[in-house]
Amino acid sequence: MNQPTAIEVISVSKSFGTYQALNSVSFIIGSNEFFTMLGPSGCGKTTLLRMLAGFESPDGGSILLNGREVIDVPPHRRRVNTVFQSYALFPHMTLEQNVAYGLENLGWDQARIRRRVGEMLERVHMGPMARRKPAQLSGGQRQRIALARALAPEPEVLLLDEPLSALDLKLRQAMRNELRTLQRDTGITFVFVTHDQEEALDMSDRIAVLGGGEVQQIGTPTQIYEEPVNRFVADFVGETNFLDVEVLETAPGQATVRTPFGVVLTAPATGRAAGDRATLSIRPEKINLGDQAQGIAFTGRITDKNYMGGYTHYTLDVAGTALRASRRNASREGDTIPLGATVPVGFVAGAARVLAA
Known part of the structure; x- marks a missing residue:
């Protein structure tokens, strides 16, 4: 990573009684x-966020903000602000009073506060509503005010704890x-903290996938999405097919495997050895059907299909093994492969990945 470091989490652990929430977690932002x-x-993602904010303390490890250890620094002394899922706006205050509140606590003079409040309300497109109260707003408008209030003091870091989860689909987008x-x-x-894979893929420069109190992958x-390092990441981020395979031979960065339906292919892999049992992961949209089939070729019978507008999702029986495939509906008529049809199936070997079993 070439840019300067804002946050460094070093071997952070946290337990609640006998429950290990975080186990020696490290990463750089x-x-x-x-x-x-x-x-x-x-x-453990929300526990980590609360530690960055200063609302929780780790049992061990270090948290550095711009190179400064902050574990013993109280929340109000950190240049870190948080936007909560519940927005946490003051219902008795107007929108401009909500945004001004934190600046007043910091001792800003009134002229500077007025300028900054006006700037922030305009930035989130809420200037004309400055005199309204939160109860008069929609969920999306309240979210904008929560963001304006958090950004107004010019924090070094903004923490967002699942801030979109209460909004409907269109508004979330x-x-x-x-x-x-x-x-x-x-x-x-x-x-940003979320359990929604689409949100993470859409907005992020980088993502840390957490599972079982540990960082599973950062990238x-x-x-x-394309290069999951283990089954947990491949399964949690997006949809995928998992096939139990036998490793026949290996070379640097790849393995040749035999699939349950007899096809032999070579795909990207790490840490595998000949004779190992492993898992082959292949995304449904990487599997091509009918006249689009290419690469590793075989046949399958359509046992189920779901039309989803832009895509049709298929379930296939390939020599007793179930595979899911997605096909884009590029024409107005959509997809016309009927249930029960036996069709050519194919995928490029490089689109699959060999993971630990």
Whole structure:
């Protein structure tokens, strides 16, 4: 990573009674980066976020903010602000009073506060509503005010704890665009927590996938989706087919395997040896059907199909093994492969990955 470091988490652990929430977690977040912690409930991502904010203390390890140890620094002394899922706006205050509140606590003079509040309300497109109260707003509008309030003091880091989860689908998609734009315009480091893989892939510069209190993988959205390092990551991020395979031989960065339906192929792999049992992961959209089949070729029978607008999702029986495939509906008529049809099936070997069993 070439940019300066904003946050460094070093061997951080945390237990709640007998429950190990975090186990020696380490990672670096770059300055001006949109960094997402992604994982299922209970994986430790919110605990980590609360530690960055100063609301929780680790049992061991270090947390550095711009090179300074902050474990013993109280929340109000850190240049870190948090946007919560519940927005946490003051219902009795107007929107401009909500945004001004933190600045008043910091001792800013009134003229500077007025300028900054006006700037922030305009930045989130809420200037004309400055005199309204939170109860008069939609969920998306309240989210914008929570962002304006958190960004107003010019924090070094903005923490976002599943801030879009209470919004409907269309509004979530719109707010994702707004968050990306805000982060780029302000240049502030954003640390975003979510269990939603689509949100993480859409917005992030880099993603840390957490599972079982540990970092499973860190990488760009493309790396996380296309090059998962283990079965947990491949399974949690997106949809995939898992095939139990036998490793026949290996070479640097790849392995030749035999699939349950007899096809032999060579795919990217790490840490495998001849004779190992392993798992082959292949995404449904990488599997081509009918006249689009190419690469590793075989046949399969369509046992189920689901039309989803832009795509049709198929389930195939390949010599007793179930495979899922997705086919883009490029024409107005959509896909016309009927149930029960036996069709050519194919995929490029490089699109699959050999993982530990």
